[in-house]
Every structure is written in C-alpha cells, then in structure tokens.
Amino acid sequence: MLGPMLAAFSVPLDQSDDEVVIALCLEGFRSAIHVTAAMSMKTHRDAFVTSLAKFTSLHSPADIKQKNIDAIKVKFLPVLRKKGHGKIHNAASAVRRGSYDSAGIGGNVGAGITSEQMNNLVSNLNMLEQVGEVNRIFIRSQKLNSEAIIDFVKALCKVSMDELRSTSDPRVFSLTKIVEIAHYNMNRIRLVWSKIWQVFTTAAYDDHKNIVLLAFEIIEKIVRDYFPYITETETTTFTDCVNCLIAFTNTRFNKEISLNAIGFLKFCASKLAEGDLGKETSEKVSPSSPQKGKEIKVDNGEPTEKVDHLYLWFPLLAGLSELSFDPRPEIRKSALQLLFDTLRNYGQHFSLALWEKVFESVLFRIFDDARRAVDPSDNSPRRVPNGDIEELDEDAWLYETCTLALQLVVDLFVNFYDTVNPLLRKVLMLLVSFIKRPHQSLAGIGIAAFVRLMSNAGELFPEDKWFEVVSSLREAAKETLPDFSFVLDEDGQIWAQEEDLNGNNHDESAETITSNDDSDNNLRRHRLYAAISDVKCRAAIQLLLIQAVMEIYNMYRAQLSVKNTVILFDAVRAVAFHAHKINSDSALRPKLQELGSMTQMQDPPLLRLENESYQICLTLIQNLVLDRPPSYDESEVESYLVNLCQEVLQFYIDVAYTGQIPDSSSVDGRSHWIIPVGSGRRRELAARAPLIVATLQAICSLGDSSFEKNLSSFLPLLSTLISCEHGSNEVQVALSDMLNSSVGPVLLRLVYLQAICPDLDCRVQARQVVVIAA
Numbered sequence: 001m002l003g004p005m006l007a008a009f010s011v012p013l014d015q016s017d018d019e020v021v022i023a024l025c026l027e028g029f030r031s032a033i034h035v036t037a038a039m040s041m042k043t044h045r046d047a048f049v050t051s052l053a054k055f056t057s058l059h060s061p062a063d064i065k066q067k068n069i070d071a072i073k074v075k076f077l078p079v080l081r082k083k084g085h086g087k088i089h090n091a092a093s094a095v096r097r098g099s100y101d102s103a104g105i106g107g108n109v110g111a112g113i114t115s116e117q118m119n120n121l122v123s124n125l126n127m128l129e130q131v132g133e134v135n136r137i138f139i140r141s142q143k144l145n146s147e148a149i150i151d152f153v154k155a156l157c158k159v160s161m162d163e164l165r166s167t168s169d170p171r172v173f174s175l176t177k178i179v180e181i182a183h184y185n186m187n188r189i190r191l192v193w194s195k196i197w198q199v200f201t202t203a204a205y206d207d208h209k210n211i212v213l214l215a216f217e218i219i220e221k222i223v224r225d226y227f228p229y230i231t232e233t234e235t236t237t238f239t240d241c242v243n244c245l246i247a248f249t250n251t252r253f254n255k256e257i258s259l260n261a262i263g264f265l266k267f268c269a270s271k272l273a274e275g276d277l278g279k280e281t282s283e284k285v286s287p288s289s290p291q292k293g294k295e296i297k298v299d300n301g302e303p304t305e306k307v308d309h310l311y312l313w314f315p316l317l318a319g320l321s322e323l324s325f326d327p328r329p330e331i332r333k334s335a336l337q338l339l340f341d342t343l344r345n346y347g348q349h350f351s352l353a354l355w356e357k358v359f360e361s362v363l364f365r366i367f368d369d370a371r372r373a374v375d376p377s378d379n380s381p382r383r384v385p386n387g388d389i390e391e392l393d394e395d396a397w398l399y400e401t402c403t404l405a406l407q408l409v410v411d412l413f414v415n416f417y418d419t420v421n422p423l424l425r426k427v428l429m430l431l432v433s434f435i436k437r438p439h440q441s442l443a444g445i446g447i448a449a450f451v452r453l454m455s456n457a458g459e460l461f462p463e464d465k466w467f468e469v470v471s472s473l474r475e476a477a478k479e480t481l482p483d484f485s486f487v488l489d490e491d492g493q494i495w496a497q498e499e500d501l502n503g504n505n506h507d508e509s510a511e512t513i514t515s516n517d518d519s520d521n522n523l524r525r526h527r528l529y530a531a532i533s534d535v536k537c538r539a540a541i542q543l544l545l546i547q548a549v550m551e552i553y554n555m556y557r558a559q560l561s562v563k564n565t566v567i568l569f570d571a572v573r574a575v576a577f578h579a580h581k582i583n584s585d586s587a588l589r590p591k592l593q594e595l596g597s598m599t600q601m602q603d604p605p606l607l608r609l610e611n612e613s614y615q616i617c618l619t620l621i622q623n624l625v626l627d628r629p630p631s632y633d634e635s636e637v638e639s640y641l642v643n644l645c646q647e648v649l650q651f652y653i654d655v656a657y658t659g660q661i662p663d664s665s666s667v668d669g670r671s672h673w674i675i676p677v678g679s680g681r682r683r684e685l686a687a688r689a690p691l692i693v694a695t696l697q698a699i700c701s702l703g704d705s706s707f708e709k710n711l712s713s714f715l716p717l718l719s720t721l722i723s724c725e726h727g728s729n730e731v732q733v734a735l736s737d738m739l740n741s742s743v744g745p746v747l748l749r750l751v752y753l754q755a756i757c758p759d760l761d762c763r764v765q766a767r768q769v770v771v772i773a774a
Contacts, residue, residue, distance in 0.1 A: 002036070002041075002044050002047075005028070005032060006047060006048060008028070009025045009029050009032070009051075010051055013025040013026070013029075013055055013067065013071075014055070017065075017067070022067045022070060023070075026070055026071060026074045029048055029051075029052045030074050032044075032048045033045060033049060033052070036048060052071060052074060055068060056068055056071045056072045057071075138177050138180050139180075139184055141181050141184055141185060142185050149181075153178065156174050156177060156178055157174075157178070160172075160174035160178060163175070164210055164211050164214060165208070167210065172214055178218060179218045179221055179222060182226070183222075183226055197237075197240035197241065197244050200215055200218065200244045201244045201247045204244065204247035204248045205247065205250075209253045209254070212251055212253050212254070213253070213254065213257070216248055216251075216260070216261070219248065220260070220264070223241070223264050223267065223268075227267075238268070238272075238312050238315075242265065242268060242315045242319060243315060243319070245261045245264050245268070245319075246261070246265070246315075246319035246322070246323075248261040249261040249262055249265075249326075249331065249335070250323075250326075255328060255330065255331070258331050259330065259331070262320075262331070262334050262335055262338055265319070265320065265338065266338050269316060269342045272312055272316070272346075273345070273349075313342075313358075314357070314358075316342075317339060317343070317358065317362045318362050318365075320338055320339040321335075321339060321362050321363065321365055321366050323336075324366045324401055324405060329400065332400075332401050333400075333401070333404075336401060336404060336408070340405075340408040340412065343358065344411075344412065344415065347412065347415070347416050348416070350416075350419070351419075352419055352422065352423075355416065355419060355420045355423065359420075359423055359426060359427075360426075363405075363412075366402075366405055367402070367405070367406070367430060367434070402442075402445060403448075406431075406434070406446070406449040407452060409427070409430075409449075410452050410453045410456070413453065413457070414453070414456045414457045417457055421460075421465070424461075424465055425468055427453070428450075428468060428469065428472040431449055431450045432446070432472050433446070435447055435479075435480065435541065435545065436479045438533075438534050438537050438538065439537065440537050440540050440541060443480070443537075444541075444544060447545060447548045450472075451548050451551055451552060454469065454552045454556070455552075458552070458555060458556050459556070459559070463561060466556075466559070466560065467563070467564060467567075469552075469564075470560075470564045470567040470571075471567065473545070473548075473552075473568065473571055474567055474568075474570065474571035476545060477542065477546075477549075477571040477572065477575050478571070478574065480538050480541045480542050480545065481574075482534075482539050482542070482578075482606065483534070483535065484582055484585075484588055484592075486527075486528065486531035486532075486535075487591045487595065488588065488591060528598065529598070532595075532598060532599050539605070539609060542575055542579075542613075543608065543612065545575075546572055546575060549571070549572060549616065550616050550619070553565075553568060553620065558627070558629075560629070561630065561631060562624060562629055562630075562632055562633070563631065565620055565623075565624055565629075566640070568620060569617055569620045569621060572613050572616050572620070573614075573617050573644070575609065579607075579613060580651055582604070582605060582606050583605065583606055583607055583610055584604075584651070584654065589603060592605060603680065604684065607687055607688075608687075611690070614644075614691055615690075615691055617644055618644065618645075618648075618691075618694055618698050621637065621640050621698075622698055624637050625638075638702070641698065642702075642713070645698055645714075646713065648692065648695045649692065649695060649714075649717045649718075652688055652691075652692050652721075652731075653717065653724060655684060655688065656685060656724040656725060656726070657724060658681075681727075682725075683727060685725075685726055685727030685728075686727030686728045687727070688727070689726065689727060689728050690730065692721075692730075692731050693730050693731060696731075696738050697734065699738070699742075700741065700742045707746065711746055715743075718735065718739070722735065
C-alpha cells in the first residue's frame with residue numbers, strides 16, 4: 001500500500017500547480033510520515049521524507065516556487081507562523097553575493113544563475129521570506145531533550161560536511177546554524193554541551209582544509225561573542241572550550257590558526273584571572289552548604305572563593321605545555337611564552353597546594369619528554385603533536401625551547417619564593433636529573449639553570465635549604481662519574497685486537513675476522529662507540545659541574561657553614577680521586593692507547609679533571625682556615641688539609657717514579673742508573689706541576705704549631721720530591737722556597753731543642769725529625 005501511496009502523492013505534486021492538489025499531496029506526505037514514524041516503520045518513513053526533501057528545491061533556490069516553500073514547511077513539521085516581509089534588498093544582495101545569511105537565504109549561487117532565474121527569484125521574494133520561518137526550527141532547538149539535541153546537531157553536521165565538500169564552491173549555511181544552535185543551547189548541562197563541543201574538536205582534525213578553516217571561524221565567533229554563556233551554567237564546560245582550542249593549535253593546515261588559537265587561550269586566561277568563573281561558582285553554592293557566607297583561608301591567606309576556581313587553569317596550562325614539543329618553532333615559542341606569562345602574571349593568587357600541582361602536572365611534564373627524547377634506553381612514546389616525531393629537530397628543541405623553559409621555571413620559583421620555597425627539593429631534583437643525563441647538552445642546560453637558581457635565590461636560603469643544595473650537588477657529582485670498565489671487557493679487548501691488526505696492515509687476517517661474524521662485529525662496535533661516547537660525555541659534564549660548584553661557592557662563601565662547605569669538599573674530592581684512579585690504572589691506559597683512533601682521548605684521559613678538582617679542594621679547605629666561620633673546628637679542618645696535601649704529593653711521586661726504569665745491564669745485576677722519563681710522562685708531570693706548587697704553598701700556610709706538628713709526616717714526601725725527576729722547574733723552585741722559608745727554620749729550632757731540652761720525650765721527638773730531614 002505504501003508504495004502506491006508514495007507515487008500518488010509525488011506525481012501530482014511534481015506536475016501540478018493547483019493549490020488544492022498541492023495541499024492534499026502535502027497533507028498526504030505529512031500523514032504518511034507521521035503514521036510510519038509512530039509505527040516504527042523506519043524504511044518507509046525515510047522513503048517519504050527523502051521524496052518530500054526533493055520537492056523543497058533547496059539545491060536550486062533560484063527556481064523555488066510556492067509549492068516548494070510549502071514542502072519546506074511540511075518537511076520541518078512544526079507549525080510556523082508567518083512573519084512580516086523581510087528586507088527585499090538584503091535578500092537580493094545575498095543572492096548576488098552568493099552566500100547564506102543568518103535568515104538562511106541560499107549559498108554561492110549568484111554566479112551560476114541566469115537572468116531569467118534572477119527575475120523569477122526577485123518577483124517571488126515574498127515567498128522566499130517564508131523560508132526565513134525555517135529559522136525558528138533552530139531557535140526552538142532549545143526545547144529538544146538531551147538526546148534529541150545531540151541527534152539534531154549530528155544531523156546538521158552531516159549536512160554541513162556535504163555543503164563544505166566542494167573545494168571550489170563550499171556553502172556555510174548549516175555551519176552558521178551550528179553557531180546559532182550553540183548560542184540557543186548554552187544553558188544545557190555540561191554532559192550535553194561536551195558532546196556538542198566534540199561538532200568543533202573533530203573538525204579541527206579534519207582532512208579537509210576548508211572545514212578546518214570554517215570551523216575555526218565559528219569557534220572564533222563563539223569565544224568572542226558568547227564567552228560568558230560558555231560557563232553560564234556550569235564552569236566545567238570551560239574545559240571543553242579549552243580542549244577544543246588546543247585541538248586547533250595542533251592543526252597542520254595553517255600556522256595562523258594555531259597562533260590564533262593560542263591567542264584565544266590567552267583570552268581565556270585573562271577571563272579566568274578576572275575571577276568571574278569563580279564568582280559564578282560561589283554564587284551557585286546551595287544555601288545548605290556549610291561554607292555559605294564564609295571565607296575559609298588557605299596557605300597564602302587567600303579566601304577559597306578566590307582560589308578554588310583555579311583548577312580550571314589546569315586544562316589550559318597543560319595544553320600549553322603539550323605544545324612545547326610542537327615541531328613548529330613559532331608555535332613552541334608562543335605556547336611557552338604564554339604558559340609562563342600566565343603563571344608569572346597570575347601566580348600571586350595561587351596557594352602552595354596549587355603551585356605544587358602546577359609544577360608536578362604542568363611544568364615537570366615538559367622536561368619528562370625532554371629527558372625521554374635523548375635517552376636511548378627509554379622507549380616511551382613522546383607527546384609530539386600529529387605524531388611528527390621525525391620533524392622535530394632535537395638539537396633545536398634542546399638549545400631553544402628546553403633552555404628557555406628551564407630558565408623560566410627557575411625564574412618562577414624565584415619570583416614566588418615566599419610561597420613555593422617548600423618545593424625547592426623538587427626543583428633541585430629536576431635540575432640534577434638533567435645533570436645526570438648522559439647527554440652533554442642536557443647536562444649543560446641543567447648546570448646553567450642550577451647556577452641561575454643559586455645566583456638569584458641563594459641569598460634567600462637558610463641553613464637547611466643550603467644543605468639541600470650542596471647535597472644535590474654531591475649527588476650529581478656521584479652519579480656522573482665516568483665508567484671505563486668497557487675498555488677491559490671482552491668487547492673492548494677484541495676490538496683493540498682488530499684495531500691493532502688494521503693498524504699493522506694485516507689486511508688478510510682482518511678481512512677474515514670481519515667476514516666470519518660481521519653482525520657480531522657491528523654490534524660490538526655499536527656498544528663500544530656508545531660506551532666511549534658515554535665516558536667522554538660524563539668527563540665533560542664533571543668538568544662543568546666542578547666549575548659550577550666553584551662559581552656558586554665564590555658567590556656565597558661567607559654564607560656557607562663549615563658543614564655545607566665540607567659536603568662540597570667531599571663531593572669534589574670524590575671526583576678528583578676517581579679521576580686519579582682512572583689516570584693511574586696501568587692496565588687501562590695501554591688499552592685506551594690501542595683504541596686511540598676510536599676514543600680520541602688524551603693520555604691520561606682525565607688529567608685535567610683530576611687537576612682542577614684537587615685545586616678546588618685545596619681552595620675550599622684553605623678558605624675555611626682563613627675565614628673561620630661559626631662552628632669552625634680547627635683540628636678537624638686541619639686534618640682535612642693535611643690529608644689532602646699528602647694525597648696530592650704522593651700521587652705526583654707515584655707518577656714520577658712510575659716513568660723511571662732501573663738499568664739492570666751491569667754484570668753484578670745491581671741497578672746503577674735510572675733511565676729518564678719519556679716525553680709523554682714529562683708532559684704529564686708538567687701538567688701536574690701547578691697543583692703541586694699550590695699544595696706546597698698550602699702546607700706553608702699552616703700555622704707555626706700546625707706546621708711543626710705535621711712536619712714529620714711531610715718530610716719523607718719532600719725528600720722524595722727532591723730526588724725525583726720533574727716535567728718543569730716549577731716544583732723545584734717552590735720546593736726550594738719552602739725549605740728555605742719554612743722547613744729550615746723549624747729544623748734549626750728542633751736541633752736547638754734537642755740540645756737544651758731537659759725533657760726526654762721532647763729530645764727524642766726533635767731527634768726523630770732531624771734524622772728524617774737528614
């Protein structure tokens with residue numbers, strides 16, 4: 001029955017212009033649609049609706065007749081009341097412009113209509129005014145229930161997508177109506193609105209450029225003109241708006257859209273800072289709420305009504321931090337600038353608890369990605385917009401964005417120190433985590449930021465905060481010690497043999513080894529190069545670190561306690577001792593020489609690090625002796641200095657005598673001559689000479705009683721220094737000065753005491769010193 005009925009209504013409606021016939025056909029369509037819908041006959045209902053839609057002539061507005069307008073009214077079902085005649089001039093202009101206006105007059109058709117069609121259209125403008133009544137459907141959408149409005153918007157989106165498909169002739173009527181629906185339905189609860197916000201977030205990721213551009217124009221209009229409505233009912237809808245804008249910052253079609261979206265995020269931040277959202281939230285507190293009418297104070301003394309709404313900042317701030325890995329430099333820079341400008345400008349309203357969330361959930365996340373990006377052992381995915389990991393220049397990111405971001409974090413901490421000072425430990429942990437990374441650029445950035453923090457905030461730190469600082473530096477020094485064990489393991493030894501074969505031009509043998517197990521060799525080579533790169537990187541990091549320690553110490557020498565200075569001393573001494581251990585390893589150094597073409601390291605490999613570290617240790621202890629700060633223990637500090645000087649002198653003597661070989665060529669087998677040290681060893685001794693000179697001067701700086709008390713332990717070392725060979729005459733000159741100015745007078749006094757002292761113990765002690773000196 002329904003098939004013949006459809007034909008009975010369609011044919012007369014198409015061919016007749018009789019008003020009675022048209023009215024009866026349309027009434028038949030209306031009733032058939034109503035009956036099939038009520039009986040859940042979906043297929044039959046859709047057939048009638050589709051057929052009726054063809055009679056609306058919306059695809060060709062210039063050919064619209066009265067019966068087409070009547071069909072439009074039937075298709076949209078609600079009873080529409082006529083309005084007065086609209087502005088004919090505006091309607092005609094709209095057609096000539098070829099675009100839809102807010103009354104719904106049809107799109108981009110002006111260029112494709114004939115003069116006859118135009119005359120027909122103008123002569124029937126009074127009928128077209130009735131099309132404007134369809135606009136009431138969109139106005140009355142606010143009366144739809146939650147499920148219906150979502151279905152309505154989805155359907156409108158589908159129509160809009162079809163209108164926008166054309167690359168040459170897109171229409172924006174339905175897209176414009178989406179904006180109007182957004183306005184009319186602002187009062188809906190967030191559950192409904194969030195699904196509508198999704199009509200725009202999805203569009204931001206669309207593959208068609210025109211859709212993205214036009215969707216952003218709509219977002220721009222909503223944010224500019226209707227922002228108060230976005231959070232009029234529920235402030236949490238604000239997060240949907242922010243997430244939508246963040247989606248547009250990631251569009252790959254147009255950089256200007258991304259920058260404009262960041263600009264709108266700035267607009268949102270300024271609105272949040274005005275406190276209107278928080279005010280609306282507090283006004284909606286129920287009368288039975290125990291907080292009504294009260295101002296509950298938080299950590300920084302601000303009332304909860306002022307700061308509770310700040311949780312709305314997190315979607316915005318987190319979205320901006322996400323953009324720190326955007327492959328486009330302009331976007332990275334703009335997003336980071338806005339992120340830190342926002343925190344700097346409005347951070348005075350934040351409580352400690354909120355600042356802690358900002359540091360943990362927003363700022364530190366930026367650097368988690370940075371550390372993953374350069375850590376080959378971490379296979380975690382990186383948060384790069386659009387998945388364009390290969391497009392991100394890591395070096396550019398590190399030197400530009402990461403450096404700037406870390407500096408800005410330090411500046412934020414300094415600016416809001418009164419509130420955020422309990423977070424010092426976490427900030428220091430962040431900086432140390434950079435320093436510990438086996439990546440010289442990252443470590444350098446971390447060290448520079450550490451010095452920046454100390455130079456700007458060090459004077460604010462009490463004793464306990466300084467303890468956290470020096471403990472962090474000690475941890476960084478311990479965690480960055482170079483590990484040369486790879487040289488002595490199997491991979492290093494095998495590769496050294498192959499290098500030796502290649503170096504001696506044993507081409508045939510080397511070729512045989514390579515061809516036998518090429519894959520193993522490649523793996524071994526990779527591991528070896530990675531290990532070499534690691535030790536060279538760590539050696540460079542430790543040099544930067546001890547220099548930073550000295551820079552910080554020089555800035556706050558008077559402020560540092562004995563306890564904290566000794567912690568620094570222990571940290572640097574551990575670096576020096578480890579470096580000497582590597583430099584004096586008789587098994588390691590030849591292996592490094594065999595791998596010389598690969599390592600490109602000097603021999604010994606960590607000589608500069610050892611010398612500079614010991615020099616800093618001497619400076620730290622000598623300054624303690626001079627400054628005598630509170631809690632100064634003379635005997636304790638003196639023991640540090642004496643032990644350090646003995647250690648340095650002994651290490652130098654070991655190096656000097658290691659290079660001298662007894663000549664056993666005589667007939668009786670006894671050694672009569674010492675072969676002079678080679679040129680390499682002489683260069684090493686010359687490089688160590690300034691440290692020995694400084695050590696001798698440090699011994700001389702001891703007070704008379706201290707010098708005399710410890711002379712017996714120094715004299716064997718001094719006598720050995722006299723007899724050993726040196727790389728330069730610096731040590732001999734300093735030793736001569738020391739013997740003349742300090743040791744000589746003491747020995748004369750001891751000889752005199754030996755002669756006249758009635759006390760037996762005193763005479764015995766003096767005699768022992770004189771004998772040792774002799």
